[in-house]
Amino acid sequence: MIKIAPTPPISFSGEVPGDKSISHRALILSALASGESVIEGLLHSADTDATWACLLALGAGLEEDSPGRVRVTGVASHLTSPKGTLEAANSGTTARLLLGVLAQAGLYASLDGDESLRLRPMRRVMEPLGQMGARITALARDGRLPLKIQPAALHGADLQTDVASAQVKSALLLAALGAEGPTAVDLPRPSRDHTERMLRHFGVTVTSAVDGAGHELVALTGPQTLLADGAIVVPGDPSTAAFLWAAAAVTGGRAEVHGVCLNERRIGFLRLLADMGVTVEISADQIGLEPVGRVVVSGRPTRHGEVSRADVVDLIDELPLLACVMAIAPGVSRVEGAEELRVKESDRIAAMGQGLRALGVACAESPGGWRIEGGRRIGSAELDPCGDHRVAMALSVLAMAGAKESTLLGDRLWEVSYPTFVEQMQLAGGRLQEA
Numbered sequence: 001m002i003k004i005a006p007t008p009p010i011s012f013s014g015e016v017p018g019d020k021s022i023s024h025r026a027l028i029l030s031a032l033a034s035g036e037s038v039i040e041g042l043l044h045s046a047d048t049d050a051t052w053a054c055l056l057a058l059g060a061g062l063e064e065d066s067p068g069r070v071r072v073t074g075v076a077s078h079l080t081s082p083k084g085t086l087e088a089a090n091s092g093t094t095a096r097l098l099l100g101v102l103a104q105a106g107l108y109a110s111l112d113g114d115e116s117l118r119l120r121p122m123r124r125v126m127e128p129l130g131q132m133g134a135r136i137t138a139l140a141r142d143g144r145l146p147l148k149i150q151p152a153a154l155h156g157a158d159l160q161t162d163v164a165s166a167q168v169k170s171a172l173l174l175a176a177l178g179a180e181g182p183t184a185v186d187l188p189r190p191s192r193d194h195t196e197r198m199l200r201h202f203g204v205t206v207t208s209a210v211d212g213a214g215h216e217l218v219a220l221t222g223p224q225t226l227l228a229d230g231a232i233v234v235p236g237d238p239s240t241a242a243f244l245w246a247a248a249a250v251t252g253g254r255a256e257v258h259g260v261c262l263n264e265r266r267i268g269f270l271r272l273l274a275d276m277g278v279t280v281e282i283s284a285d286q287i288g289l290e291p292v293g294r295v296v297v298s299g300r301p302t303r304h305g306e307v308s309r310a311d312v313v314d315l316i317d318e319l320p321l322l323a324c325v326m327a328i329a330p331g332v333s334r335v336e337g338a339e340e341l342r343v344k345e346s347d348r349i350a351a352m353g354q355g356l357r358a359l360g361v362a363c364a365e366s367p368g369g370w371r372i373e374g375g376r377r378i379g380s381a382e383l384d385p386c387g388d389h390r391v392a393m394a395l396s397v398l399a400m401a402g403a404k405e406s407t408l409l410g411d412r413l414w415e416v417s418y419p420t421f422v423e424q425m426q427l428a429g430g431r432l433q434e435a
């Protein structure tokens with residue numbers, strides 16, 4: 001539980017922890033490769049720790065040399081059958097990416113998750129993997145964890161999926177590594193491409209293109225092996241920095257974040273903040289595996305914002321936060337086409353709708369988003385984050401602009417993705433206190 005008191009304009013300058021999506025992939029691909037990799041700037045959080053533990057159970061060697069610097073001894077595609085159930089905890093990325101790996105690994109395994117992950121859809125990965133010959137069965141409810149994986153010889157396939165999900169795309173590419181022949185995946189629109197970038201770093205040939213209809217087409221011909229190639233540097237997580245940027249927008253302060261990942265598919269939130277009149281300065285420093293740079297966000301929004309279906313993928317994890325900025329912005333803001341939010345760590349449309357209304361914001365839910373009347377006085381409340389780390393952090397940020405002290409329920413939910421959330425917010429002047 002934390003108490004959040006009205007906060008004057010925040011001021012932050014520094015780095016944020018490593019990118020969560022890239023950390024998962026760095027661990028998984030290094031573990032599959034032949035040879036030794038060093039990962040620098042790895043995120044340590046409950047989600048990435050779940051991936052770490054699963055990979056250890058599958059035979060990879062993982063050792064932390066110093067904080068954030070990890071040495072991985074890969075298994076050269078030869079994973080060993082895990083003794084117990086692989087636990088993905090709260091992490092959808094762990095579960096879905098590992099499903100792709102396990103489908104082609106030729107071993108027996110069981111995969112499970114916590115209460116929230118057990119509710120999330122896995123069929124979107126299981127079905128296309130089934131078309132490649134994978135043998136995956138749901139042990140309890142159809143299409144949900146826990147799942148049982150059995151050995152199977154996979155073949156390449158032409159696959160289509162109707163969700164623009166990087167987790168699904170990545171799972172299928174990881175399965176295609178061990179399948180015989182070409183696999184092509186057609187997704188309704190481009191999503192984050194961290195897996196493709198990192199596969200190339202490990203010497204894998206993978207192609208990607210966008211067709212005339214805006215679909216993303218990725219292809220990989222298996223079998224292919226991964227060769228370790230020195231160090232992987234994980235940049236700062238823009239989805240984590242977004243909490244500081246939003247706190248700046250909500251309190252009328254300033255947040256400068258260095259060394260943050262600027263992958264085009266991850267910075268839709270910054271585009272929306274700028275559309276809403278918040279000052280956003282982006283300077284790209286370097287392009288390695290990923291574009292990286294410095295971002296300064298300052299001042300309050302001056303106008304309402306509009307998000308439509310085409311924008312959603314590039315700010316999927318930041319939509320709860322954007323709803324908070326919309327609550328501050330003058331005028332009526334709208335988010336549409338974000339039905340995917342209903343199957344995240346919680347039903348984020350409902351959870352945020354409830355939290356915003358508790359803080360006195362006029363917010364109406366639709367199947368794919370919200371209509372938010374912004375610019376009114378923010379109140380104070382006892383806030384229920386519905387067990388969801390991003391909802392918890394987003395509501396805390398909005399509560400900083402409240403008239404009186406609010407209380408956020410839940411047990412250190414931010415440890416799932418941003419373990420230093422409270423410390424960094426306090427450093428920025430945020431009046432948050434663990435109670």
Ligand code: S3P
Nearest residue numbers: 021093164165166167168316317
């Ligand atoms: C992620 C992709 C997104 C995102 C999640 C992380 C990834 O999920 O919401 O937090 O690392 O690939 P979907 O691919 O299901 O949209």
